[in-house]
Amino acid sequence: MSQFTVSGEFQTRDGMQAFTRSLDAVNENVAREHVLSKFGAEHNLNRTQIEIGEVVAE
Template sequence: MSQFTVSGQFKTRDGMQTFTRSIDAVNENVAREHIFSKFGAEHNLNRTQIEISEVVAE
């Protein structure tokens, strides 16, 4: 598995909040899915409320 750094923003009551997370995944698409899943569980967000701007392999 590879290490990916995913950055973007998600919707909050006060506007948009930026984030950067490092995650282990098989490929870029799996890394995106993990981020959608994590933020959905932690912040009760839908996929449409999360914008991923960059996925970089390390």
């Protein structure tokens, strides 16, 4: 597995909040799905409220 850094923004009551997450994943698509799933669970967000800016392999 590779290390990926995913960055982007998610919607809050006050506007958009930036985030950066590092995680291990098989490929870039799996890293994106993991971040969408995790933010949805932690912040009670829909996928449309999360914007992924970039995914970088380290």
